[in-house]
Amino acid sequence: MPEGVQVRARPRRQEIPPEFRWRLEDIYPTEDAWEADFRLAGEEARQLAARRGSLGSGPEQLLATLQLRDRLAERLSRLYAYAHLSFDEDTTRAPAQARWQRVQQLATEVHAAAAFIEPEILALPPGTLQAFRDREPRLSVYDHYLDDLARQRPHTLPPEQEELLARAGELARTARNVYDLFADADLKFPVVHDEEGRPVELSQGRYLKLIRSRDRRVREETFRAFYGTFARYRHTLAGLLAASVRKDVFYARVRRHPSALAGALHADNVPPEVYTRLIDAVHQRLDALHRYLRLRRRLLQLDELHMYDLYVPVVDQVRFDLAYEEGTRLVQEALGPLGQEYTRVLREALTNRWVDVYENEGKTSGAYCSGVYGVHPYVLLNYQGTLNDVFAIAHEMGHALHDHFAYAAQPYVYAQPSIFVAEVASTLNELLLFHHLLQTTTDPRVRAYLINDYLDQVRGTVFRQVKFAEFEKIVHEKAEAGEALTPDTLNEIYLGLNETYYGAETVIDPEIAIEWARIPHFYTAFYVYKYATGFSAATALCRAILQEGTPAVERYLDFLRAGSSDYPLRLLQRAGVDLTRPDPVLQTLDEFEQRVRELEELTR
Numbered sequence: 001m002p003e004g005v006q007v008r009a010r011p012r013r014q015e016i017p018p019e020f021r022w023r024l025e026d027i028y029p030t031e032d033a034w035e036a037d038f039r040l041a042g043e044e045a046r047q048l049a050a051r052r053g054s055l056g057s058g059p060e061q062l063l064a065t066l067q068l069r070d071r072l073a074e075r076l077s078r079l080y081a082y083a084h085l086s087f088d089e090d091t092t093r094a095p096a097q098a099r100w101q102r103v104q105q106l107a108t109e110v111h112a113a114a115a116f117i118e119p120e121i122l123a124l125p126p127g128t129l130q131a132f133r134d135r136e137p138r139l140s141v142y143d144h145y146l147d148d149l150a151r152q153r154p155h156t157l158p159p160e161q162e163e164l165l166a167r168a169g170e171l172a173r174t175a176r177n178v179y180d181l182f183a184d185a186d187l188k189f190p191v192v193h194d195e196e197g198r199p200v201e202l203s204q205g206r207y208l209k210l211i212r213s214r215d216r217r218v219r220e221e222t223f224r225a226f227y228g229t230f231a232r233y234r235h236t237l238a239g240l241l242a243a244s245v246r247k248d249v250f251y252a253r254v255r256r257h258p259s260a261l262a263g264a265l266h267a268d269n270v271p272p273e274v275y276t277r278l279i280d281a282v283h284q285r286l287d288a289l290h291r292y293l294r295l296r297r298r299l300l301q302l303d304e305l306h307m308y309d310l311y312v313p314v315v316d317q318v319r320f321d322l323a324y325e326e327g328t329r330l331v332q333e334a335l336g337p338l339g340q341e342y343t344r345v346l347r348e349a350l351t352n353r354w355v356d357v358y359e360n361e362g363k364t365s366g367a368y369c370s371g372v373y374g375v376h377p378y379v380l381l382n383y384q385g386t387l388n389d390v391f392a393i394a395h396e397m398g399h400a401l402h403d404h405f406a407y408a409a410q411p412y413v414y415a416q417p418s419i420f421v422a423e424v425a426s427t428l429n430e431l432l433l434f435h436h437l438l439q440t441t442t443d444p445r446v447r448a449y450l451i452n453d454y455l456d457q458v459r460g461t462v463f464r465q466v467k468f469a470e471f472e473k474i475v476h477e478k479a480e481a482g483e484a485l486t487p488d489t490l491n492e493i494y495l496g497l498n499e500t501y502y503g504a505e506t507v508i509d510p511e512i513a514i515e516w517a518r519i520p521h522f523y524t525a526f527y528v529y530k531y532a533t534g535f536s537a538a539t540a541l542c543r544a545i546l547q548e549g550t551p552a553v554e555r556y557l558d559f560l561r562a563g564s565s566d567y568p569l570r571l572l573q574r575a576g577v578d579l580t581r582p583d584p585v586l587q588t589l590d591e592f593e594q595r596v597r598e599l600e601e602l603t604r
Contacts, residue, residue, distance in 0.1 A: 059136035223308035293505035334436035371403030398426030406563035423534025
């Protein structure tokens with residue numbers, strides 16, 4: 001590197017102004033307060049464990065045990081949130097690492113202490129349990145929980161085995177924990193060069209901005225440097241992913257599920273057919289994706305479309321470089337159709353330090369929402385000023401306000417929305433933002449840019465996530481068949497899927513074969529398909545809200561308030577969306593193709 005050239009490094013945590021950092025003092029005012037609650041949780045865990053063997057003695061004992069379990073779980077959730085949020089804001093700090101490890105160990109102890117509850121309830125004769133429910137009206141709050149528990153009967157083990165599985169929980173998280181530490185704290189990327197030729201320290205957050213550069217040299221250099229870094233560690237990363245997949249298979253078999261897929265979907269009461277029909281529906285409409293890729297190649301004036309050309313906006317004259325304040329203003333305006341109550345809470349979240357905004361050295365990558373029952377949700381961003389970052393605000397605020405409304409309306413046992421329906425809330429916000437931006441511009445170039453961005457949202461949220469879902473299905477099936485998941489095997493599977501989804505219109509650069517190594521969601525098995533189902537459901541709900549107004553808004557707010565008080569497919573059916581059929585997915589992809597045609601017309 002030439003002498004005197006400065007590499008733009010990420011700022012340190014203390015260099016970020018306080019108003020752009022979340023306020024963890026809302027959970028615990030001091031670390032001493034966290035320590036006091038940590039000790040209290042340990043005491044409550046011992047009290048809970050001491051109740052083992054007592055649930056059959058009467059409805060009062062059953063109620064008291066469930067109430068103690070919920071108080072302990074709520075306390076643990078606060079301890080857990082404080083620990084992981086303080087860790088994620090700077091993963092290099094030793095005290096935060098230690099606190100994060102301690103709370104995970106505590107969580108294992110708490111889960112072990114509570115492991116007897118469900119097997120003991122299931123050991124009660126159905127008539128006895130119903131008599132308990134009839135004699136103790138206060139048990140009615142647990143009606144859905146107890147009904148769902150009966151559904152779990154074939155997959156629940158004797159108490160001693162449940163306790164053993166609970167105590168193995170910390171070991172089961174090892175692959176994910178090591179991956180997170182490696183990817184966020186130890187993995188170092190090379191220096192690349194921006195549009196002016198200035199050296200830039202590549203990071204996972206900066207990759208998302210550089211891969212959208214109008215300069216193709218920047219995109220290609222960034223792409224090859226980024227994935228080349230993962231490829232150097234392919235053996236380690238394949239070993240971690242294979243360990244996580246084997247863990248999934250182990251738990252599915254122990255709990256007598258026919259497959260890891262069935263086991264993962266069982267908690268939401270979602271039939272595996274919903275998953276496989278989603279993949280089939282997307283395969284039916286790959287022609288729409290290929291049509292869009294042909295248009296993208298034409299608009300970028302390329303002889304060949306490469307994998308590093310998939311994220312750059314296709315309208316030359318339009319540039320979005322939005323300060324955070326401007327991004328939040330747009331989000332608040334866009335979500336106005338959701339009514340005064342929703343926008344009031346949104347404004348509080350954005351102005352009262354629920355959000356950690358900017359990237360800093362050691363901060364975990366990406367964006368997420370973490371709800372804290374009895375406090376408020378927290379949102380992590382790594383805001384870079386792109387339009388994608390504004391959509392990330394809308395997305396994570398969908399999660400945050402879903403948590404807020406559910407927490408306010410539900411007891412702890414039903415307060416946490418299923419991830420399946422949580423993605424509906426986040427995606428709906430993105431769609432409302434898209435419609436708002438489209439309606440507030442008269443410039444055809446801006447309109448073309450926004451439609452292109454919408455198309456990329458669908459490509460990323462439906463087509464790409466279903467490709468991920470298909471990858472997960474294949475690798476789990478191979479593990480279930482006793483096949484090894486080597487780096488070459490994983491690369492071959494992933495490269496083949498890219499050929500299926502993109503190969504008709506795109507040069508499949510060999511570096512993309514290692515992309516599986518950068519997807520942390522693969523460590524939460526069969527999670528990503530919910531982005532695609534969520535987008536499809538949100539598309540239907542967004543259409544209803546914009547067309548019907550208040551009645552649809554009220555149905556939607558009721559949906560948010562429901563939390564997990566019913567199964568997610570039922571909640572969506574009450575809101576007007578039936579995901580047991582392929583129709584919502586196919587209708588979403590039909591709308592995608594309509595927008596492709598509109599962009600074709602705008603850019604002739």
